[in-house]
Amino acid sequence: MSFFVYQAALASENDAVDIIRTIQIGGLSLNSTPDDIEAFIETKPSLECKRIDVPERKSKIPSRRSSPRQQSWNCSYSHKTLSEVLNIRMSDGVISYLNYETGYDKTQLFEKTRLYIRGIHKKLEAAGLTSHQKHLKNFMTYEEKDIQGGSAPVFMQHLNAKKTVSCDNIPIYFLMSMNANTLPSQNIYRAGMKIERSRKPIHCKNIE
Numbered sequence: 001m002s003f004f005v006y007q008a009a010l011a012s013e014n015d016a017v018d019i020i021r022t023i024q025i026g027g028l029s030l031n032s033t034p035d036d037i038e039a040f041i042e043t044k045p046s047l048e049c050k051r052i053d054v055p056e057r058k059s060k061i062p063s064r065r066s067s068p069r070q071q072s073w074n075c076s077y078s079h080k081t082l083s084e085v086l087n088i089r090m091s092d093g094v095i096s097y098l099n100y101e102t103g104y105d106k107t108q109l110f111e112k113t114r115l116y117i118r119g120i121h122k123k124l125e126a127a128g129l130t131s132h133q134k135h136l137k138n139f140m141t142y143e144e145k146d147i148q149g150g151s152a153p154v155f156m157q158h159l160n161a162k163k164t165v166s167c168d169n170i171p172i173y174f175l176m177s178m179n180a181n182t183l184p185s186q187n188i189y190r191a192g193m194k195i196e197r198s199r200k201p202i203h204c205k206n207i208e
Contacts, residue, residue: 016127016138016163017207020174023120025100025193028088032095037073037088047084049075056092068092068202079103081188096199101192110182110189114157117178117191118144121159129161137164137173155182165207172198 021030028040041049050073057067068091075086082103089097104110121142129140140161147154157180164173180191 030095046077047075094202097196099194104189113191114180167204
């Protein structure tokens, strides 16, 4: 099974934010809880992780808001072709940054991921994000190509997108990138994904 699982049933076909928020990496998404993260790490015994947990700090000034709980996970596994990296930042129980990079030892798993990234591009395009947009608040770029020449052929794929919306009348952004590349002559098949959102405000009653 591919590490990248798209929960299409949970996302509105015409809403880029829903698509970005419900992209899952090995079962992790922006909606994941600390328990979800720890469960994922347990399935990766080779990952070495450093955890930081800063408790909520109450302000001594009544008119000033408390500083929310801050958590982070920084994990890695070093290997010539199968190295992995997992970085997560969470504020008050909400993930604001999620990064995962991995290698594959089976070409069919990489192929599924490559097609998955292409599918996400098409869904974001259908939701209104196009490569022709020049607006810094909302854009998408996509590139997929085989590079011939040199000692061996190389495949490269890149998808980048940004969507800005209103969270209780305050602008926030959702930013994502996905990539895949191969160097078959060296048995390298790698893919990665990064999803990020504004850290403030972290909780939204209404997103428009």
